[in-house]
Amino acid sequence: MAADERTxxxxxxxxxxxxxxxxxxYLMTGxxxxxxxxxxxxxxxxxxxxxxxxxxxxxxxxxRKMLVNGFISTQRRxxxxxDHAAAQRVPAPSPTxxxxxxxxxxxxxxxxxxxxxxxxxxxxxxxxxxxxQQVAHVLGCAPGTVKSQTHDALRSLRARVTxxxxxxxxxx
Amino acid sequence: MxxxxxxxxxxxxxxxxxxxxxxxxxxxxxxxGRRRLRATRLRALAAVAAAVAVVVAGLGAGPQLLTGSTPVxxxxxxxxxxxxxxxxxxxxxxPGVPYWHxxxxxxxGATIRTPHREIVTGGGTTLVGxxxxxxxxxxxxxxxxxxxxxxxxxxxxxxQPKVSPDGRLVLWEEMQPHATTVxxxxxxxxxxxxxxxxxxxxxxxxxxxxxxxxVDDQDQVFYGDGRTLTMWQPATGTAxxxxxxxxxxxxxxxxTATGPVFQGASSDxxxxxxxxGSVTADGVFHRAGTVPSDQSAAWSPDNTRWAYPGDDYGDFxxxxxxxxxxxxxxxxxxxxxxxxxxxxGDVQWESNNTLLLHVLxxxxxxxxxxxxxxxxxxxxxxxxxxxxxxxFPNQL
Numbered sequence: 001m002a003a004d005e006r007t008x009x010x011x012x013x014x015x016x017x018x019x020x021x022x023x024x025x026y027l028m029t030g031x032x033x034x035x036x037x038x039x040x041x042x043x044x045x046x047x048x049x050x051x052x053x054x055x056x057x058x059x060x061x062x063x064r065k066m067l068v069n070g071f072i073s074t075q076r077r078x079x080x081x082x083d084h085a086a087a088q089r090v091p092a093p094s095p096t097x098x099x100x101x102x103x104x105x106x107x108x109x110x111x112x113x114x115x116x117x118x119x120x121x122x123x124x125x126x127x128x129x130x131x132x133q134q135v136a137h138v139l140g141c142a143p144g145t146v147k148s149q150t151h152d153a154l155r156s157l158r159a160r161v162t163x164x165x166x167x168x169x170x171x172x
Numbered sequence: 173m174x175x176x177x178x179x180x181x182x183x184x185x186x187x188x189x190x191x192x193x194x195x196x197x198x199x200x201x202x203x204x205g206r207r208r209l210r211a212t213r214l215r216a217l218a219a220v221a222a223a224v225a226v227v228v229a230g231l232g233a234g235p236q237l238l239t240g241s242t243p244v245x246x247x248x249x250x251x252x253x254x255x256x257x258x259x260x261x262x263x264x265x266x267p268g269v270p271y272w273h274x275x276x277x278x279x280x281g282a283t284i285r286t287p288h289r290e291i292v293t294g295g296g297t298t299l300v301g302x303x304x305x306x307x308x309x310x311x312x313x314x315x316x317x318x319x320x321x322x323x324x325x326x327x328x329x330x331x332q333p334k335v336s337p338d339g340r341l342v343l344w345e346e347m348q349p350h351a352t353t354v355x356x357x358x359x360x361x362x363x364x365x366x367x368x369x370x371x372x373x374x375x376x377x378x379x380x381x382x383x384x385x386x387v388d389d390q391d392q393v394f395y396g397d398g399r400t401l402t403m404w405q406p407a408t409g410t411a412x413x414x415x416x417x418x419x420x421x422x423x424x425x426x427x428t429a430t431g432p433v434f435q436g437a438s439s440d441x442x443x444x445x446x447x448x449g450s451v452t453a454d455g456v457f458h459r460a461g462t463v464p465s466d467q468s469a470a471w472s473p474d475n476t477r478w479a480y481p482g483d484d485y486g487d488f489x490x491x492x493x494x495x496x497x498x499x500x501x502x503x504x505x506x507x508x509x510x511x512x513x514x515x516x517g518d519v520q521w522e523s524n525n526t527l528l529l530h531v532l533x534x535x536x537x538x539x540x541x542x543x544x545x546x547x548x549x550x551x552x553x554x555x556x557x558x559x560x561x562x563x564f565p566n567q568l
Contacts, residue, residue, distance in 0.1 A: 007202050007206075010202060011198045011201075014196050015198055018196035018198075019193045022193050023189075023193065024188075026188065026191050032194075040204075043205070044204045045205075047205020047208065048208045050205075052513055052514075055512060055513050055514070056512070056513060057257060057258065057512055061514075061533075062514055111180070111183075111184070131559055133517075133532055133559075134532050137516065154177070154180075157180065
């Protein structure tokens with residue numbers, strides 16, 4: 001692919017999808033700065049793999065998959081760093097509790113405190129409105145894993161929001 | 173979607189719509205992307221140069237070194253001809269597995285009008301049921317040609333029934349307050365033939381902690397609580413704790429005709445190698461081999477092929493754009509299905525040689541694709557609109 005052609009179609013794609021993907025990144029990371037970092041890193045990777053992105057049936061779905069996996073990898077790395085910091089007796093702030101963090105709005109306060117994978121599943125299921133199968137494809141896991149992650153996330157949210165388990169809440 | 177989930181969705185929408193979106197740094201992203209691409213290419217060139225140097229050194233060192241560097245491992249097939257869209261595929265016959273659409277169950281050439289749209293199959297046996305328990309009553313029927321024969325209708329049945337690989341047995345769980353009963357129903361005699369009550373305290377309000385995993389072709393039923401795995405032989409009433417699984421998790425991810433598949437070493441919470449084997453009558457697990465993933469994959473009915481999402485070279489693809497691969501377990505060869513990059517889906521085998529992929533490509537766009545396991549040739553079996561109008565077997 002010619003460099004000009006690659007750059008032209010890439011820039012067109014970024015301009016068109018930046019806002020939508022930024023919102024998804026924000027809901028997952030919970031911080032504007034983290035969302036921007038994550039999205040920029042994702043787009044840089046997408047440029048390098050632009051031929052494959054364009055050949056995908058849905059380039060946006062492909063980039064969203066890169067975004068979500070980038071988010072999970074970053075969180076895993078941060079957890080290791082936090083563990084290391086804890087071992088060194090250096091206090092490490094939780095990314096979801098830092099100053100200047102989320103605009104706390106209703107239930108979102110509780111979503112932000114879910115583990116990263118559950119947060120990703122909740123955002124894809126209930127913000128992106130993807131089916132369990134589609135979420136499984138994005139995350140590269142079995143639909144059963146999505147189902148159990150969703151179930152666990154909703155159970156936690158119900159418990160936090162209502163302070164009591166919801167007997168009706170069966171997803172099975 | 174219930175009220176709680178609706179509120180959650182609305183809250184997420186509200187939060188997302190109120191966030192200030194910074195402008196897209198389009199030009200700097202392109203520049204950074206070009207730098208990354210250049211660095212990637214330089215690394216690739218360096219690797220090629222290093223490989224050439226090794227070969228030259230090996231030739232210089234004579235045959236002894238060459239013998240030591242003989243490649244081992246599976247012979248992978250390289251990338252096949254790339255298609256750009258599923259629309260490029262030719263149209264083929266409708267799926268040979270049962271499916272439900274718009275109030276009708278399609279079985280071969282016949283259709284049966286029924287509202288029961290959840291489908292479980294195995295070894296030629298088909299059960300249909302309700303996707304959600306109506307009035308707290310779980311109901312399942314056996315498909316007998318064009319009739320639906322009642323199997324079970326109880327309030328305490330949880331989850332989907334399991335069908336044995338040969339289709340002779342159907343299993344389900346009945347949940348009591350402090351115990352769970354595993355029930356075995358014979359599809360030939362059409363009655364319950366065995367029951368096993370396990371005294372496991374329900375973990376919480378969300379259901380029992382007992383998990384029914386399935387049954388192999390030796391009629392060995394596997395269940396457990398996540399800490400221990402039990403093998404129960406309904407014919408003799410013997411239940412044994414499965415040993416020999418070492419550090420593998422005690423909850424298998426699948427039960428195939430020959431036995432359980434466990435999740436192997438994991439660097440990630442989602443996917444890892446699948447370790448498969450069989451359990452002998454004394455309850456000992458004997459490892460037979462590994463497959464590239466423990467989930468998102470399926471064995472062919474004759475247990476000779478493993479279909480999984482992989483990259484162009486046959487490795488299991490988690491973060492890379494996956495395409496559908498088939499591993500021939502006996503030869504170790506992988507075959508890439510001729511589909512556009514990034515296209516995978518829920519797999520089920522239509523026969524020992526053909527697999528069906530349920531592929532979602534976007535809202536109101538999903539397809540059933542049939543591929544030949546050996547040649548990788550694919551065709552469209554169904555082109556579909558709204559996901560909720562269709563049901564296929566063994567969907568979770």
